[in-house]
Amino acid sequence: MRASVPALPPWARxxxxxxxxxxxxxxxxxxxxxxxxxxxxxxIVDGLIxxxxxxxxxLRRQIAAEAGLDQPLLVQYGQELRQLASGDLxxxxxxxQPIGRLLSSQVWPTVQLAxxxxxxxxxxxxxxxxxxxxxxxAVRGAAxxxxxxxVSMPSFWLGIILLTVFSYNLHVLPAVGADxxxxxxxxxxxxxxxxxxxxxxxxRHELETxxxxxxxxxxxxxxxxxxxxxxxxxxxxxxxPLTTLAGFILGGLFGGAVLVENIFTRPGLGRILAxxxxxxxxxxxxxxxxxxxxxxxxxxxxxxxxxxxxxxRLREEGVA
Amino acid sequence: xxxxxxxxxxxxxxxLTTGPLRARSPLLGTAAALLVLLAVVLAFPGLFTTHSPDAxxxxxxxxxxxxxHWLGTDQLGRDVYTRLVYGTRLSVLIAxxxxxxxxxxxxxxxxxxxxxxRRVDFVLMRAVEVLLGFPELLLALLVVALLGGGTLNVxxxxxxxxxxxxxxxxxxxxxxxxxxxYVEAARVLGxxxxxxxxxxxxxxxxxxxxxxxxxxxxxxxxxxxxLSVLGLGPVPPDADxxxxxxxxxxxxxxxxWISVFPGLAVTVVVVTTTLxxxxxxxxxxx
Numbered sequence: 001m002r003a004s005v006p007a008l009p010p011w012a013r014x015x016x017x018x019x020x021x022x023x024x025x026x027x028x029x030x031x032x033x034x035x036x037x038x039x040x041x042x043x044i045v046d047g048l049i050x051x052x053x054x055x056x057x058x059l060r061r062q063i064a065a066e067a068g069l070d071q072p073l074l075v076q077y078g079q080e081l082r083q084l085a086s087g088d089l090x091x092x093x094x095x096x097q098p099i100g101r102l103l104s105s106q107v108w109p110t111v112q113l114a115x116x117x118x119x120x121x122x123x124x125x126x127x128x129x130x131x132x133x134x135x136x137x138a139v140r141g142a143a144x145x146x147x148x149x150x151v152s153m154p155s156f157w158l159g160i161i162l163l164t165v166f167s168y169n170l171h172v173l174p175a176v177g178a179d180x181x182x183x184x185x186x187x188x189x190x191x192x193x194x195x196x197x198x199x200x201x202x203x204r205h206e207l208e209t210x211x212x213x214x215x216x217x218x219x220x221x222x223x224x225x226x227x228x229x230x231x232x233x234x235x236x237x238x239x240x241p242l243t244t245l246a247g248f249i250l251g252g253l254f255g256g257a258v259l260v261e262n263i264f265t266r267p268g269l270g271r272i273l274a275x276x277x278x279x280x281x282x283x284x285x286x287x288x289x290x291x292x293x294x295x296x297x298x299x300x301x302x303x304x305x306x307x308x309x310x311x312x313r314l315r316e317e318g319v320a
Numbered sequence: 321x322x323x324x325x326x327x328x329x330x331x332x333x334x335x336l337t338t339g340p341l342r343a344r345s346p347l348l349g350t351a352a353a354l355l356v357l358l359a360v361v362l363a364f365p366g367l368f369t370t371h372s373p374d375a376x377x378x379x380x381x382x383x384x385x386x387x388x389h390w391l392g393t394d395q396l397g398r399d400v401y402t403r404l405v406y407g408t409r410l411s412v413l414i415a416x417x418x419x420x421x422x423x424x425x426x427x428x429x430x431x432x433x434x435x436x437x438r439r440v441d442f443v444l445m446r447a448v449e450v451l452l453g454f455p456e457l458l459l460a461l462l463v464v465a466l467l468g469g470g471t472l473n474v475x476x477x478x479x480x481x482x483x484x485x486x487x488x489x490x491x492x493x494x495x496x497x498x499x500x501x502y503v504e505a506a507r508v509l510g511x512x513x514x515x516x517x518x519x520x521x522x523x524x525x526x527x528x529x530x531x532x533x534x535x536x537x538x539x540x541x542x543x544x545x546x547l548s549v550l551g552l553g554p555v556p557p558d559a560d561x562x563x564x565x566x567x568x569x570x571x572x573x574x575x576x577w578i579s580v581f582p583g584l585a586v587t588v589v590v591v592t593t594t595l596x597x598x599x600x601x602x603x604x605x606x
Contacts, residue, residue, distance in 0.1 A: 160576075164576040
């Protein structure tokens, strides 16, 4: 083991270390969730069958035994870890189906929405930032105000406004529960605009602080035109810090998706989560928490590993 | 000194400190005035309306805004404006309560982590890092799944969701302060450790905590409204703004005003608290 470590290039060693830390974080999430659920007041069987549902004492005992609730807590914890490690997310008693199948049938609409929203937000933010960076006070003030409004607008309210205007009054786009690309437009905008506001602030800030940097001066002195300078150097430089925001953006997208999917009655993980929380379907909530923390960890680890590779300035501290 | 303490560490906060925040901007004045108005509405809703928020009038259901019902009526004929005025209290109190819980829990956890030795610090901070990986709304949803919905549980859930970020701030600040000369002096003079923490460390953590809290208030209001939109908030007939949005969701086609105005209220309050919070932050950095 010891002998093989120095053979790896520094970035790979760093990647291995980060991956190990990531596994530890997921394990921590599982642990926190497990003990929160099992130590919270109330009978867990209630959380399994859901509020309003009643079960005979015999059935309750059967459910408890099936879920392993008659075992000591640490044994249950060990079983949960073993189960999750083998990719089994458990069983939803309320919905009467394996959670793995439930989530995999709902993951695609959410991914579609998130990817569409992220792309839209990036395009809007870059456009807004490029068009307003370094302009006069009036332009920048107006841009900053627009961004503040965009950031502050709750996505559910934006969704309601868009629905009212474009679906119910102008009748140009389908309303709730619509399939297909046209049905994706309004939910995407509801999710993308607040994010675009935030990203535009960051990108403009970067663009404006880049202006005095030596590499800009060098490029200018080589006779590079302003447009080429922007596209080839400044913008690339300004987009770099966004990678460190990846985890934050992802969280915002998923949190927003919970609300947007509910407003637009779209299928997806957010809908599942909201209804699972409402009916206190704890196995489904746990599975979604573990799933999202795994995704966060993977994205954050990738960012940490890739960031020094694409930003030479970080190589010294990041990898050593 | 203070500038080093709350200097923005990551691009999100760095982005927050840029923007047109001159000391006497008219925008900031408007925000301050709105905040005062909000406090008055919250304390004396009866001053602003003569209707009752729960009085139903089925004959006047789903009326558009007019002279009698300024913001229209909902599906039960309740006056949307009146419900909005009375809903202020729940919306703001949920967010303020949650922020207090978050700040209190965070301060406790952060101080224990900073003063409790390396092992305690390691365990607590790893736990905080795990929790920080989650967006506030998701963490709050987990707590609501455990406790059930309702006004109090939503405030508790949002509070718990806020604890990690406050804990990280307090722990960082406290560790700096514990190395400062006046804490050293207190130690040399034989002041007990717990007293040093209470008298010297905690008050100095307060400033940045207030700043972070006031910036966080806006997002907490949005998250609280979000939980209510999902039907997890106050139990009817009580309604905060989010619950009003949820009420009107099914009537958008015929009666947009039921949902749109409460959502507008959320947005206005968030913009207001964000402006004030950023101003406090800029002031603290200077």
